[in-house]
Amino acid sequence: MKIGVIGAGHIGSVLAKQFRSAGHTVVIANSRGPETLSDLARATGATAVYIQEAADGVDCMVVTIPMKNVPSLPRNLLARLPAGSPVIDTGNYYPLRDGSITEIDDGMVESEWTSRILRHPVIKAFNNITAYSLANNKRLKGSYDRIALPVSGDDVRSKQVVLNLVDQIGFDPYDAGTLAESWRYQPGTPAYCPDPTLKQLPKLLQKANRAKAPKNRDQAAKMMAKVPNIPPAELVRLARLSAGLDTLKPRTWLAVLRLGFAMLGAPGR
Template sequence: MPLYKIATHETHNLTAMNIGIIGAGHIGSALAVRLTSLGHSVYIANSRGPETLTDLARKTGATPVTPREAARHGDIVVVTIPLINIPDLPKDLFEGVPADVPVIDTSNYYPLLRDGQISELESGDLTESEWVQQHLGRPVVKVFNNIYAAHLEQKGQPAGTPGRIALPVAADDAAAKQKVMALVDELGFDAVDAGSLHESWRQQPGTPSYGTDMPAAELQQNLASLGTQRTPEQHAEFAANQAAAEKHLEAQGVKLK
């Protein structure tokens, strides 16, 4: 039995869903464009209020709402905000939201350029998404964090297309993972089961799969080569890779939000 599974479907048109997106940055906006184009009803929220999202609504077809309204919109919720802002979300954000609604987390840790040092993430004991899960009080599914927003919006392809980009999907809840993997496939990407949330360090910044648009076979091989338990040496290596990448971005004048 293979270690990793790829979502495969005979049809790419799922039943139209209600999807809430909390975060209107690059990834949130790209998802809104693609999901509305596929016929899904999308509510999108930011921290500044729906009245600031008029232009984005015009571009994407999504409906501007508050974070609480987005969380209660329906079938899947996407949380795509800077990691440092996760603790500022309303504590009752998911109150009344059914337990079977998957919550997607797209976050990445950028300690130099944006987030500052988060002590719980410095040791390597926790992954970013485990930290997010603790703060949200809900199980999360890790995906869409390792692909550029422009590629997410523009590079989806039909299943079976040679070189189709694969995205790792990590979670502890099997049913939530399968629902999200089906959505990834519908968006035009091979969804590779990347194991548990504790294994999602393999798709975080500084790792080989981060921002590299691997096809499924290469991604599966890469995940397998890393093992499942992060060693201190791996943590140090990938943290150093990320620090170098952040310094490069800083030198170019890039600012993250």
């Protein structure tokens, strides 16, 4: 397939590399132009293009940018997207970064908002895994510790395309229902970034509490702002602890202690 990626941050860069490793053709774009992506293109094997070209003739497109930037995308961006090509949304809403988005604050599901802004249906995927895990923790199909990733959307065919992509790059795909159900793995929920297996993921999705998720999300964002350099592997361990997937083993205790000491020494504490 030919896959377009809009956004060259951590997730976009890793996805471009993983898709290329799976044998797909990848074009990647950012808001600053292809000349700023030459190093990334060499590292991933993707072709850097202008943002207006990212949807041109692609079989699937990924939008992986901060949600505050979605309204700034060119209004005719999807004009050359072939009919039936899925659009994957990896976005997460963090008011501390994105500012207030009234519709989401009032209860609209994040990816439903993105779909409305893009004026195109989207499939929600790759938003509840760290770039570190996405890059380093892929496994062969059938591996006991293969990470499962949820995929939500309203178009059955488009969703199947994305489920297949998840499998191809080394993760177990899980059909998490309609786009309206994608809130179950947004920030602040148990399924957000604990690297669960296919057996564990459905239980985490069911445990999600929509009323409590925004508060959990904002508390985590404030913590990250004060302690920005927590190693990704420790963040995953903390997420697993919070989700009830791990007990306080020695390594997890170490992560908690490091975080506690960092918080005590953080500015503003």
